[in-house]
Amino acid sequence: MTTQQLIDQIRIKKSFLTVGLDVDLNKIPKHLLDLEDPIFEFNKAIIDATHDLAVSYKPNTAFYEAYGIKGWLSLQKTINYINENYPDIFTIADAKRGDIGNTSSMYAKAFFEDLNFDSVTVAPYMGKDSVEPFLAFENKHTIMLALTSNEGAFDFQTLNVGGKELYKHVLETSKTWKNSENLMYVVGATKAEYFTEIRKIVPDSFLLVPGVGAQGGSLSEVCKYGMNANVGLLINSSRAIIYASNGTDFAEKAREEALKMQQEMAAILNDIKPN
Amino acid sequence: MTTQQLIDQIRIKKSFLTVGLDVDLNKIPKHLLDLEDPIFEFNKAIIDATHDLAVSYKPNTAFYEAYGIKGWLSLQKTINYINENYPDIFTIADAKRGDIGNTSSMYAKAFFEDLNFDSVTVAPYMGKDSVEPFLAFENKHTIMLALTSNEGAFDFQTLNVGGKELYKHVLETSKTWKNSENLMYVVGATKAEYFTEIRKIVPDSFLLVPGVGAQGGSLSEVCKYGMNANVGLLINSSRAIIYASNGTDFAEKAREEALKMQQEMAAILNDIKPN
Numbered sequence: 095m096t097t098q099q100l101i102d103q104i105r106i107k108k109s110f111l112t113v114g115l116d117v118d119l120n121k122i123p124k125h126l127l128d129l130e131d132p133i134f135e136f137n138k139a140i141i142d143a144t145h146d147l148a149v150s151y152k153p154n155t156a157f158y159e160a161y162g163i164k165g166w167l168s169l170q171k172t173i174n175y176i177n178e179n180y181p182d183i184f185t186i187a188d189a190k191r192g193d194i195g196n197t198s199s200m201y202a203k204a205f206f207e208d209l210n211f212d213s214v215t216v217a218p219y220m221g222k223d224s225v226e227p228f229l230a231f232e233n234k235h236t237i238m239l240a241l242t243s244n245e246g247a248f249d250f251q252t253l254n255v256g257g258k259e260l261y262k263h264v265l266e267t268s269k270t271w272k273n274s275e276n277l278m279y280v281v282g283a284t285k286a287e288y289f290t291e292i293r294k295i296v297p298d299s300f301l302l303v304p305g306v307g308a309q310g311g312s313l314s315e316v317c318k319y320g321m322n323a324n325v326g327l328l329i330n331s332s333r334a335i336i337y338a339s340n341g342t343d344f345a346e347k348a349r350e351e352a353l354k355m356q357q358e359m360a361a362i363l364n365d366i367k368p369n
Numbered sequence: 370m371t372t373q374q375l376i377d378q379i380r381i382k383k384s385f386l387t388v389g390l391d392v393d394l395n396k397i398p399k400h401l402l403d404l405e406d407p408i409f410e411f412n413k414a415i416i417d418a419t420h421d422l423a424v425s426y427k428p429n430t431a432f433y434e435a436y437g438i439k440g441w442l443s444l445q446k447t448i449n450y451i452n453e454n455y456p457d458i459f460t461i462a463d464a465k466r467g468d469i470g471n472t473s474s475m476y477a478k479a480f481f482e483d484l485n486f487d488s489v490t491v492a493p494y495m496g497k498d499s500v501e502p503f504l505a506f507e508n509k510h511t512i513m514l515a516l517t518s519n520e521g522a523f524d525f526q527t528l529n530v531g532g533k534e535l536y537k538h539v540l541e542t543s544k545t546w547k548n549s550e551n552l553m554y555v556v557g558a559t560k561a562e563y564f565t566e567i568r569k570i571v572p573d574s575f576l577l578v579p580g581v582g583a584q585g586g587s588l589s590e591v592c593k594y595g596m597n598a599n600v601g602l603l604i605n606s607s608r609a610i611i612y613a614s615n616g617t618d619f620a621e622k623a624r625e626e627a628l629k630m631q632q633e634m635a636a637i638l639n640d641i642k643p644n
Contacts, residue, residue: 221522251494
């Protein structure tokens with residue numbers, strides 16, 4: 095999917111919602127556990143119930159790998175289901191990968207070719223040659239960690255490097271990499287005040303924003319400081335939507351939560367009347 | 370496996386060699402491609418031919434994920450084969466994972482429980498709460514990236530943070546984390562001169578050292594500056610061993626290369642007569 099197609103979808107749906115498919119067998123409705131592939135059935139129901147309200151789904155690979163082969167199969171079925179039934183959805187493999195050059199190429203092949211995701215999240219610590227192999231794929235997007243939403247973000251990401259926080263160096267340096275137009279960034283919603291500074295460095299890039307809801311971030315604050323003329327934000331919500339109920343009405347309740355988010359987003363988009 | 374058991378194995382085998390199982394279908398002998406699971410058959414032959422010369426095997430997960438379900442199955446069969454046949458081998462899942470707390474727990478479950486590896490590599494960028502979930506597993510080891518062997522290591526890892534390189538902050542900070550005795554670190558062999566400084570910060574920890582051979586690092590230099598009283602080093606070699614030949618003699622040639630490394634290591638261990 096091209097960036098323009100993503101922007102178009104945001105305009106059409108009046109939504110920049112990403113639903114995080116972080117599926118834990120201990121948290122999904124008990125009645126699904128008797129089915130052959132409970133994780134896939136859960137995802138399928140959530141996706142069917144929310145696809146018109148979300149522009150994106152983001153399975154976190156950890157939740158699939160934890161169940162071994164069976165989990166990887168659930169992941170494959172989930173991405174195939176989205177690609178076949180909802181081709182306008184922007185898909186994110188939240189994998190946070192990164193390795194030396196030839197190895198990162200294998201990861202890129204895994205997520206962009208074998209699984210056919212539109213994008214994958216990567217970690218910046220190993221630098222340019224660990225990320226550029228992902229950037230080489232046309233119409234695929236590499237979403238690099240910049241400032242994350244967890245407590246540990248303050249261990250290294252905000253260290254002062256020559257008068258500037260490390261995450262700003264990460265943002266600035268990444269702009270010099272080959273095919274850097276294929277980069278997006280992860281920026282946690284719990285740090286809304288940072289968005290102004292971040293937008294000075296990457297005014298045009300899409301930012302994937304976790305941490306709204308369960309982790310305490312505010313949607314309106316993030317939009318106030320982080321939105322650009324093309325919206326430029328993908329707001330992730332996982333638990334608040336997918337675990338809205340653990341009864342047989344889970345998909346319906348997930349839709350209600352997604353609808354609340356989408357309506358808030360539609361109101362914001364209406365207010366700011368972007369170009 | 371406990372650290373002491375690893376040290377014992379190093380003494381018994383007079384080897385601190387890790388064989389990297391980075392298996393690319395384009396590089397393995399053609400005659401294996403007709404078999405049902407060429408990657409597993411390749412690994413099995415390499416392991417059978419080298420298990421008395423190496424103390425450790427390190428499959429890099431990227432090379433398995435690139436082949437989807439089939440690849441994940443090859444990884445599972447490989448780790449099971451090692452655990453069943455060579456229980457004294459220290460196994461490393463080179464996965465470079467890291468995510469927010471509850472998600473890192475899922476990765477830890479994937480590699481420590483589902484696949485039953487002794488250790489996994491992790492990335493430090495997300496800080497304490499992204500690594501501690503791995504450290505909670507008893508007799509399992511978490512190998513954190515400190516200073517990697519690639520060019521991109523100089524993009525961020527060596528940035529000056531208050532008069533000290535970032536990777537030193539990473540090392541120092543990690544020592545304050547809960548169960549930090551379960552940490553080991555990745556330090557690239559291409560930067561032997563850094564080992565003296567690193568040993569000042571983590572004198573007792575095991576260091577996993579890629580970059581000897583194909584990437585140009587010197588074994589004797591690394592040992593000179595990096596070895597401690599318990600050896601404290603695991604030297605990884607991947608391509609130089611596993612791709613020593615791409616004919617039907619590939620396992621035999623792999624053994625020859627592993628033997629050269631082991632003999633060099635035995636000589637070094639003999640020379641330095643550690644405690």
